Amino acid sequence: MKLNQPKLNWEECHAAFHVDGSLRDIYVYNTVRSDWEKLLGYLSQYSISWFRDGEPCDFPDQISEVFAERSEHSIVAKTSVNGIIFICHFFTLQEIEIDLDPVEISNQHELDVVVSTLAGIGSTLGKRVVLTEESSPEDVWFDYDPEAGALGFCKL
Numbered sequence: 001m002k003l004n005q006p007k008l009n010w011e012e013c014h015a016a017f018h019v020d021g022s023l024r025d026i027y028v029y030n031t032v033r034s035d036w037e038k039l040l041g042y043l044s045q046y047s048i049s050w051f052r053d054g055e056p057c058d059f060p061d062q063i064s065e066v067f068a069e070r071s072e073h074s075i076v077a078k079t080s081v082n083g084i085i086f087i088c089h090f091f092t093l094q095e096i097e098i099d100l101d102p103v104e105i106s107n108q109h110e111l112d113v114v115v116s117t118l119a120g121i122g123s124t125l126g127k128r129v130v131l132t133e134e135s136s137p138e139d140v141w142f143d144y145d146p147e148a149g150a151l152g153f154c155k156l
Contacts, residue, residue: 008115008142010108013153016141017102017111022134024141026086026118028096028127035125036063039096040077042124043088049078066090082113100131115142115151122146 017024028035040048040063050059052073059077060066066075070090077088087099105114114131122129122144129146133139144151 010111017105019102024100025132025134026098027130027137031096038124043079046079046081051076081117084113118144119151
């Protein structure tokens with residue numbers, strides 16, 4: 001499927017990145033192990049740094065090892081996409097959650113990086129991807145629909 005990625009206008013949607021001390025969350029719901037493997041495959045085109053309890057570490061051989069460690073350790077993967085940091089958490093196998101600091105998004109170019117990353121994740125997984133207020137999955141700013149190959153701005 002060809003990705004039909006609209007160019008969202010910074011002036012129209014900059015409020016999504018208002019700086020108030022909170023993060024923005026990227027969610028993919030109803031995930032399984034293979035979705036996590038596809039996500040890591042997609043992110044591997046960029047530099048990924050792994051952290052266990054805040055300390056740098058090597059990526060385990062299998063994604064299942066990451067989730068096995070989650071009961072005793074905090075595991076995160078940090079990825080820089082054109083200078084924007086995306087922090088992937090491994091809270092549950094059934095839901096992908098990636099944090100984004102709105103401080104890093106202040107212009108059209110940076111918005112384009114976020115939009116491209118959302119679309120890339122959604123296209124790779126074939127699943128809906130949303131960007132929300134922190135810890136508020138119902139408060140959606142952007143919604144990527146992989147079947148339509150389009151990303152929408154939900155709050156006007």
